[in-house]
Amino acid sequence: MTNEAFETPNLLLALPEIWLLAMACVVLVVDLFSNDRDHGPAFWLTQVTLLGGIIITVSTQWGVDATTFSGTYVADSLGALLKIGILVLAFLGFAYSRDYMRDRGILKGEYYMLGLFAVLGMMVTVSAGNLLSLYLGVELMSLSLYALVAIDRDSSRASEAAMKYFVLGALASGMLLYGMSMLYGVTGTLDLGEITAAAAELDDRRFLFLFGLVFMMVGVAFKFGAVPFHMWVPDVYHGAPTPVTLMIATASKVAAVGLFLRLIGEGLLPLLESWQHMVVLLAVLSLLIGNTVALVQTNIKRMLAYSTFNHVGFILMGFVAGTPEGYAASVFYALTYAFTVAATFGVVLLLARKGFEADHITDLKGLNDRSPLFAFVVLILMISLTGIPGTVGFYAKWMVLKSVVEAGFVWLAVLAVIGAVVGAFYYLRLVRYCYFDKAEGEGPQPTGSGGFQAVLAANGLLVLVAGIFPGTLVAVCLAAFL
C-alpha cells in the first residue's frame, strides 16, 4: 500500500535538530570511551555542538518560511530566533557550570547528554507545526529536565525538587494533552495550520473548542511558571543544582514562549477574544504574587524564582494584544530577561565553592572590595532587571507596555509599572550589598577558571551593550513576525 499524500521530507530544512541529535549521540559514545575524570571531551563537544547549531540555524532557517516532514516541522524566522536564543543560553549554562558540578561530584557525562536532549526538545517545540511534534518536544524537554534536577541524587532537597517537578509537570502535560485531544476531536486534524483555519469558522462546535483551549492554557501556564500554576517554581529553583536552575530559568522560558506562540498565539489567533482575558488574569496574578513574595526572600535562587513571576507577567502582557508587535515585544523581553538571569546565576556559580552555595543574598556583601569587575556586572544585571532607563530591561518593559496600552489595557500597564517599582527594592538591595556593605569575615571569593570568568564578564557587558544599542535586537525580533 502506498500513501499518495506523502512527499519525501526535505531533511535540509530540519538540519539544526538533526545536527543536535546526531551530536548528542556522538557525545554519548565519546564520553563512554573517554577516561577523563572531568569529562572534558563531552564538555568541549557539547559546546561545539551548540555553537555549530547556532551557525546552522542562522544559515538554514532565518528568513525561510517552509514546512517539511508533511507539515509536522516548520522552519521560519521566529523558530530560528528562539532557537538561537536557546542555543546561546545553553552554551552559557554549560560554560558556567563545570567547576560547580565538579566540586559537588555530579559532573557526569549524562549532564551534557541530558542537557543536549533538553535543548533538542526545546528546539522541536519552537518549530513544531503539528500538535504531535509540539507535545513530543515539550515532553522531551521536560523529561530531560526532571532527570537533570535529580542529578545530585544524594541531596534530599534536590530529590524533593525533582519529585515535585515531575509529578506536577506530568499533571500539566496531561492537561495539555487533554486540551489537544479536544481540539483534535473538534477539527479532526493535528496540523496547526488547519486548526487555525478551523478556529476561524467555528459554529456549533465552539464550546468544545474553548473547552480544549482552557486545558491547553493551563498546561502552557505551568510551563511558564505563571501564577496560579507556579507552585513548583520556588522549590525547584531552590532545590536543583544551580546550573540546572539556570537552564530551567532561561532556555526553558524561551521555549515556553515558543510553545505559547505556536499553540495559542498564532495557532488560535482567531479566538483571541476568548483567550485574551485568560492571559490578562495570568499576567495580573503573576505580577502581584511575584513582587510581593520576592520582597521577603533571603535566598538568591528563591528570590529569582519569585521575581520570575513578575517577568513572566510582563511576557504574558505582550501576548494580550495579539499583534505581531506585541509578540515581538514578548520575544524581546524573554530573550533579554533570560540573558540577564543567566549572568545572575553565573555570579552565584562564580562565588560558590566546594561545600558552599553562595546563594544567600548577604554573600554578595562587599563584593566590590573582592572583585570590582563582577560587582560591576551585578550592578548592570540588577538595574537591567529593575528596568531603569538606559538598560535593556527598560526597552523590553517599554515595548511590552506600549503594546498593552495600544490594546486598550491601560490599567494593566499601570499595575505592571507599580510592580516594577516594587521590584526595584529587592534588586537594588543586592547592589547595595555589593558596593556599600562590608563582608562579614572574608566573604566568598570569585573562583572558577579564566574561561568561565571571561564568558561571564562578556555576558554582563553584552547586557550593558544591548541596553545602549537595543535597535538591532528589536529589529530582529520584529522581523521574525513580519
Place this chain on the structure above:
Amino acid sequence: MIEQLIFYVFALVLLFSATMVITVRNPVHAALFLVLAFFNSAVLWVMAGAEFLGIVLVLVYVGAVMVLFLFVVMMLDLNLSQLREGFMKHFYIGVPFAVVMAVQMLLVVGSGLFAPETLPEARMPIPEDVGNTALLGSVLYTVYVYPFELAAVILLVAIIAAIMLTLRRREGTRHQDPGKQVRVRKADRLRVVNIPSARRQSEQE
C-alpha cells in the same frame, strides 16, 4: 447475534474485573484483575475494528507494564492496615466532592455538546479491504516519521536518565565482572593437590 453475545460476555467480565481491582484487599490480586480487565478491553477493541490497538494493549500493558507492576507490588512490603488508616475519616469529606464532580460531569456530558453527531466526519475513511495495522504502518514511517523519531529520542532519554539515577559503584557490593570471568585461566583458580590414596579395606585384610 453471536457478535452481540460475545460483546456482552466480554463487557460484563471487564466490568466485573474492573470493580474487583478497586475492591479486593490483596494488591497482587488487584493487579491480576487489572490484567484480566486489559485482556477483555483488548477483545472489545478488536471487535470494534481497532485490531492494532488491541494487540498493543495486550503486548504493552499486559506484557510489560503489568508485569513490572506486579514486581513492584511484590517487592514493596506494603502495610495494608497502614494504608487503610483514616479511610472513614476521609470518606465523609470525599463523598460530597465525588458527588459534586459526578454531577458536573453529567451536566457537561449530558449537554449534548459531546454527542457523536456534533463531531466532524472522519477525514480518512477506513477502507474495507485493508486492516488498520497496515494503514497505521503506511503513515507511521512516512507522514509521521518526525514524531516517530522524537518518540524514539524520548525513550533514549528515559534510558540515560534511568541509568544515571540508579547505577552507582559502591565498595563492597558483590557483582560479576564478565570480562574477568572470561579471562580467567585454570591456573588462577584450580590447584591440583596430590593426595595419597587410602588403601582399600579389602587390601588391608
